[in-house]
Each structure stands twice: as C-alpha cells, then as structure tokens.
Amino acid sequence: DVQLLQSGPEVRKPETVLKISCKVSGYTFTDHYMYWVRQAPGKGLEWMGLVDPEDGEVIYAARFQGRASIVADTSTDTLYMELTRLTSEDTAMYYCATAPTYCSSTTCYRVLHYWGQGTLVSVSS
Amino acid sequence: DIQLTQSPSFLSASVGDGVTITCRASQDISSYLAWYQQKPGKAPKLLIYGASILQSGVPSRFSGSGSGTEFTLTINSLQPEDFATYYCQYLNTYFSTFGQGSKVDVK
Numbered sequence: 001d002v003q004l005l006q007s008g009p010e011v012r013k014p015e016t017v018l019k020i021s022c023k024v025s026g027y028t029f030t031d032h033y034m035y036w037v038r039q040a041p042g043k044g045l046e047w048m049g050l051v052d053p054e055d056g057e058v059i060y061a062a063r064f065q066g067r068a069s070i071v072a073d074t075s076t077d078t079l080y081m082e083l084t085r086l087t088s089e090d091t092a093m094y095y096c097a098t099a100p101t102y103c104s105s106t107t108c109y110r111v112l113h114y115w116g117q118g119t120l121v122s123v124s125s
Numbered sequence: 126d127i128q129l130t131q132s133p134s135f136l137s138a139s140v141g142d143g144v145t146i147t148c149r150a151s152q153d154i155s156s157y158l159a160w161y162q163q164k165p166g167k168a169p170k171l172l173i174y175g176a177s178i179l180q181s182g183v184p185s186r187f188s189g190s191g192s193g194t195e196f197t198l199t200i201n202s203l204q205p206e207d208f209a210t211y212y213c214q215y216l217n218t219y220f221s222t223f224g225q226g227s228k229v230d231v232k
Contacts, residue, residue: 035221037169045161045169045212047221059219062126095168099216102174109175110216111159115168 002026004096004116011122012086020119022079022096029077030054033099035112036070036081038092046092050099051079086123093118127151129213131224137232144200146227148213153193159214160189160198162207163226169212173198203229 007021022034036048049060053072060068069082079096097112128151138144148158156176161169171180173189176196186201200207208231213224 037223044226045163045214045223047223050221061221097168102178104175104178107156107175109157109159109178110218111171111174111180112161112169112214112216113171113180115170118168 002098002114004098004114006094006096006116006119009120009122011124014087014123014125016086017082017084018086018090018121018123019080019082020094020121022081022116024077024079024098027098029072029074032101033110034072034079035097035099036068036079037095037097037112039095040089040092043092048081048094053079088123091121091123093120095119126220127154127215127222129215129222129224131211131213131227134225134227136227136229138203138229139232140203140205142203142232144203144207144229146198146211146213146229148191148196148198148224150194150196150215154215156192157215157217158189158191158196159216160187161212161214162209163212164209172211200229 003025005023030053035050049070051058051070051072058070071080096116098114099110101108101110130149132147158176160173163169177189188199210226210228
C-alpha cells in the first residue's frame with residue numbers, strides 16, 4: 001500500500017524557518033511527481049510547489065518562489081519542504097501528495113491520488 | 126495564471142437530493158480538471174480526473190462533465206457521507222491551482 005507519513009506538528013515564531021518531511025513507501029519514489037499543498041484554518045487548498053524526484057526539478061507557485069525550498073531525497077524516499085521568513089499567515093495544515101499519471105484512451109492526467117496525513121504548523125510570537 | 130472559480134461556495138441539501146457544483150476556468154484547460162472531496166480534519170480524496178473519469182472505488186452517484194472552461198460535479202441522491210467540501214483542481218506539468226471550494230451541508 002502507498003503510504004505518505006508526514007512529520008509531526010510544529011510551532012514557530014515569526015521570521016524563523018520551518019522544515020517538514022514526508023516519508024514515502026509502497027511504490028518507487030522516483031516514479032511520480034510529488035506536491036506540497038497547504039490549507040489555512042477554515043480556508044481552501046493552496047498549491048505550493050512540486051518536484052520530480054527522478055531529476056530533482058522543482059517548480060514553485062509564484063507566491064512561494066524565493067521563500068520555499070522543496071527537496072526529494074531519493075536515498076531515504078523522503079520529501080522535504082523548507083519555508084523561510086515565516087509569518088502568522090503561514091499557519092496552516094501542510095500536506096504532501098503523490099501524483100501518479102492516469103491515462104484514458106486519448107490523454108494522460110497527473111492527479112493527486114495519495115496524500116499524507118498533514119502536518120499542522122502554527123506561527124505565533 | 127489560470128484561475129478556477131467554483132459556485133456555489135455553500136450549498137444546503139438533504140439526503141436523497143441531487144447536487145451540482147460548477148467550476149469555471151479563466152482560460153481553456155481542455156479536460157485537465159479533477160475533483161476532490163474533503164471532510165473536516167482529513168486530507169482531500171480524489172473523486173474524478175480528466176473532467177469526467179471516475180476514480181476507482183468512488184461511488185457511481187458522483188459524475189463529472191465539461192471541457193474547456195466550464196465543468197460540473199454532480200452528486201445523484203446525496204448520501205450522509207457526502208456532506209463535505211468539494212474542490213476542483215487544474216494540474217499540468219508545471220502549474221496547479223484549486224478552486225475556492227464548495228461546502229455541501231445538511232439542510
């Protein structure tokens with residue numbers, strides 16, 4: 001079974017750094033892109049970025065460019081996300097997700113099929 | 126960047142009702158749209174991808190349609206376990222975005 005096991009809850013002060021992890025099992029880590037998605041309390045889902053574990057290529061959502069760093073460690077099948085210069089607006093549940101590709105007869109689609117359990121992050125002075 | 130707008134944001138319904146949620150894209154996204162269900166305190170669950178392809182194991186009362194800029198998620202005969210928040214998502218190789226969500230609660 002595919003499992004994504006995320007690190008535990010974190011409390012940080014503003015202007016500090018956060019680093020959370022997502023340990024993958026049940027499939028070959030380099031087979032599928034991986035994503036980070038966050039959700040502020042009572043709010044919707046927000047895509048942060050993605051990584052291709054096979055070659056390490058990373059794409060960030062515009063608002064996180066320069067502040068987020070996503071790394072896929074193929075030696076431990078673990079995904080990491082570091083976020084700097086934290087503010088209270090970074091208080092959220094952070095999810096990792098695996099994105100396999102599923103194909104119809106004509107088109108292939110990458111989908112966020114498997115999700116971690118979430119890491120709750122609180123930023124407060 | 127492509128934006129997705131869902132409507133309605135909130136919907137009250139009863140068990141047995143039919144429910145339709147719309148997702149509009151700011152530009153043509155072909156059929157690269159997925160729908161997710163999220164319950165409180167849980168990670169989202171994939172329901173539909175490719176605008177209309179039902180994910181394995183998802184009940185057939187869920188269906189999706191549309192292409193281009195307008196998409197719909199339909200739930201036929203709402204069941205108690207369907208009260209949740211639903212999100213549409215566009216995902217391509219280098220970008221992704223979600224709609225703001227549509228909460229279906231008990232009337």
